[in-house]
Amino acid sequence: MTHEPDSVIDPEYDVATPLDLDYYGVFADIPEADKRWWAAARSFGEGLEPRMTEHWEKAEYPTDLVRKAGTMGLFTDGVDVSELGMETLSPMAAGLVNMETSRIDGSLNTALAVQGGLAVRTLALFGSEAQKAEHLAKLVSCETLGAFALTEPTHGSDSVSLETTAELQGDEETGRYIINGAKKWIGNGASGGITFTWARVVGGEHDGNVRCFLVPQETPGYRSEVIQHKASLRAIHQALIQYENVELPAEAVLPLSKTFKDAATVLFATRLGVAWSAVGHAAACVEAALNYSKQRRQFSKPIGAHQLVQERLAFMVSELTSMQLHAKQVTELDAAGKLSGPQASMSKLHNTRKARQIAQVARDMLGGNGILLSNKVARHMADIESAHTYEGTESVQSLIIGRDLTGFSAFA
Secondary structure: OOOOOOOOOOOOOOOOOOOOOOOOOOOOOOOHHHHHHHHHHHHHHOOOHHHHHHHHHHOOOOHHHHHHHHHOOOOOOOOOOHHHOOOOOOHHHHHHHHHHHHHHOHHHHHHHHHHHHHHHHHHHHHOOHHHHHHHHHHHHOOOOOEEEEOOEOOEOOOHHHOOOEEEEEOOOOOOEEEEEEEEEEEEOOOOOOEEEEEEEEEOOOOOOOEEEEEEEOOOOOEEEEEOOOOOOOOOOOEEEEEEEEEEEEHHHEOOOOOOHHHHHHHHHHHHHHHHHHHHHHHHHHHHHHHHHHHHOEEOOEEHHHOHHHHHHHHHHHHHHHHHHHHHHHHHHHHHOOOOOHHHHHHHHHHHHHHHHHHHHHHHHHOHHHHHOHHHOHHHHHHHHHHHHHOOOOHHHHHHHHHHHHHOOOOOO
C-alpha cells in the first residue's frame, strides 16, 4: 500500500510566490499601459508552475497554452499588428511580457520568442500583402504555429555561411524554387505549421543572396523530427529539418527579404527579448531562494537568519537589480530609435551571464532541495543555459562589442 509522504517528515516549501523584487524601483515609473500588459502575462501564468514542471520533466510541448497566450495578444513581441486591429506592444511592454513569461517557464518564453519575435516579425517585415493577408492573423493568434529556420547542423555562430540552397527554375515571377539542405534547433519546426526558411538562392537576379521562403510543413520533401534528450527547454519542441527537393512557387519568397542582413535584422530585434528573458529567469531563482530562506529551518532557526545566507541573498538581489537596469535602459534606447547592435549585444551578454551566476547561488542555497524540479531553480538553471547560447553565444556577443570598441573585426 502506497502512502503520501508525511509533511512533517518531508516538508514542502512554497518557493513560487512572486515577490516582484525591484530594489531600486526600476519599474516604478513605467506607463500604465505597459503595466497592464505585464499584469496580463502574470494572469496568464497563474497556477501554471506545477503543470509546466510536469511538461518539462516529460518533454511535452503544451501548444494549448501557446494558443491561449496568442489569443491574449501576448505573443506579438512588439511587432506592429495595428493592421489587424490589435494593440501593438511598446518595446517596454514587450520586454515585461518576455520577463514575466520566463519567470513562469523558459520553454513558454522560447515559444514567444519563436512565434512572435521570429516568425511574426519575419512575415510583418518582409512578407507580401498577400502573404500577410493569409497568414499574419493566424500567426499572431497562434492558430498557426510558425518557425524561423536559419541555424544549420554545421552553421550556428557562422550562420551567414548557411548551405541550404533554393535553386530557381524558370524566371523569378512565374518559376519555381527547389530547396535542399538542413536546419537544426528550430522551434515549432515539427509542429505542423509554417517554416520561414532562409536559403541561398542559386540562379536569377538574386544568385548567391540569402532570402526567406514561406514553407508549409506539409510540403513534400520537408521532413522534420523533434530533437530528443535535451537537458534544457524541455517543454518546447525543437526540430532537425531536412529539405529534399522541396518545390515551392515563386510567390513563396518573402519579397522584401533580399540578403542575409534581413535575417540579422530579425535577430537584432529579438536580442533584447533574451536580455529581458534572463531577468525573468533570475527573478524566479531569487524568489525561490528568498521564499525558501524564510521557511527552511536549520540550527533551530530559519536559514534566512544566518549571516552567510543573507550575504548570498544580498548578492543575488544586487545582480538582479543590475540586470533590470540594463534591460530598462536599452529598451528606452530602442523606443527612441537610438539602440545600436553592440548595445543590444551588451544587454544580452550581461544579463544571461548574471542569470547564470544567480541560478548557481540559488541552487546551492536550497541545498539538496535545489535539484528538485518542484522547487523550480534547477529547471530555470538548465533553461538559462539555452538563453545564454541562442541569439548569439557569449563569445560572439563579445566580439561584436569588441569590434565596436576597437574598430577591428576579430571574426575572421
